Amino acid sequence: MSPRLADLRGDVRAFAAASLKELRILRRYPGTILSFVFWPIALPLAFVFQAQAFSGGRADTAAAFAERTGTHDVAGFLFVGWATYMWLSLILWGPGTSLRTEQVRGSLEAIFLTPASRLVVLFGPAISQLIWAIWIFVVVGIALWVGFGVAIGPVEALRALGVILVGVPALYAIGALFAAVVLRFGQVNALVQGVRGLFTAVCGMSFPILVLPDWAQVVALSLPPTYLIADLREVLLIGTGIGRIVGDLVVLAGMGLVLGILAVVAFRRTEQYARRGGRLAQY
């Protein structure tokens, strides 16, 4: 076996081990998992009540909502939007926080002392982010079914899983870009807060982007969460098949590829910078 192929096989195993490590650690914090039963229900519920208050329960306002969103299901619309927001928040914080924790603990240097590819440390925790996504959407699905009688069938759930899988690379790549910032500047909080604010403002967590000004819609359409939220609503609430949103999914996958390459390049450059300045273990 050529050394290059041996390295590749080794890196695949290292990636699997990094994912397993993340899942093991996640399993040992059951309190965190339980907290994500409460928030995916409480946060959108507040917006559902707000919507009810604004609409006054009138037929014309409900029709206006349906015209703009394609569904009469206000609760479903808000629950899916905010569930995506919560998952997105976890992803934005995830890789950067994980890298920062490794840096402060000293294990980042220990990882960099191994022959494993640097991308293992960058993308290894991605699998646990997928678990979080599934967990949040399961909680939301149950809440919609029990609280509002919105039943999501297995076919819709499978389609949603497909959308999530296509969306993971793009969202995770954004998180990985933040991880590169962590290695460069040591902290990422302000940037993450800013980007999260931008996503909340324009990506349509609690409203259809049609209500935005034209320029803001252009911004929204350049951001991956917009496609993810819209497509999840399509498959979960309207029953649209994957075939009809394939264009969106291609765009989402393309964004994932571009952002992924950007993240890898940024991470390599910041690693080089850290290696020159001795910042791998600095905090």
Add this chain to the structure above:
Amino acid sequence: MGTYAIEASGLTKDFEKGRRTIWQRLRGEADRRETFRAVDGVDLQVREGEVFGILGPNGAGKTTTMRMLATLLEPTSGTATVLGHDLVTESRAIRRRLGAVLSGERSVYWKLTARENLEYFAALYHVPPQQTRERIVEILEAVHLTDRADDYVEKFSTGMRQRLVLARALLPAPSLLLLDEPTVGLDPQAARDLRERVLQLRDEGRTVLLTTHYMEEADQLCDRIAIVDHGQIVALDTPDGLKRSLRATEVVRIEISAPDAAEARLVRRFDGRGTITRQERVDGALHLTVHCSSARDLVPLVIDAARLEDGEVRNIQVQPISLEDVFISLTGRALRE
């Protein structure tokens, strides 16, 4: 002469002092930060199979040298080969055969068991899966952690975690081990265990490069020692060779109460029987440190000199020459200053 595990030539590392703000960068202002030379043209040859020590005070450049040799830090200038590979262009090849304990005992995952920690790092070290289980069992046995292998690391003592960090470094079956201050923070028993393990590693044929500021540790473990100060190697030899370089076998520390005016005459009475490396007044008493070849000959002369100059010997201590004395004679200051 055997081959070398490490060959470094003119290895130098500069760091910039202070920060350059984003505003300064955006404005394109010139970088006016001062540089600090942490390692200054180090030439080093570490033979295969030896325990080589880098001894020096805090801030002498030991850790920076280690981090460069571990491929974690890019040298500013100079060249080095580690295990036959170029430090800069073949770093991944070096890391395949290198074990290192550079970070502290906190650098393991506390919410994983010792075995799970090692499983994770075994994968990162590309240990073949069919060998992983057996190798972990052997290594846990070697660092005496077998009976705690499946406990969470958060329940470990500092010494146990340090042994786990050493176990992690042994995962790639390394030809070369870099140990940076491996016994700092350990209790005496744990430190003794670790030193024994280092000697076992040498017996297994591995090369060990360690840094320490404990002279006894360097004396006990190392086949050769480089004494570093201000980023430079100021002496390099075997522990005995370094001590012999002082041309003395014993160090005599003397405290004498004597009038200030008599000090010069008093010292002249036994000058020539040794080398005075320290002469200062503390609370009115004269404190002297003298390197000599025979304390048996020197001490009576000191007592006589004190008596003749109306003084009194308060205290005399005689000890064999140590690496600390070598360091003081080379740098003019103590290791722990």
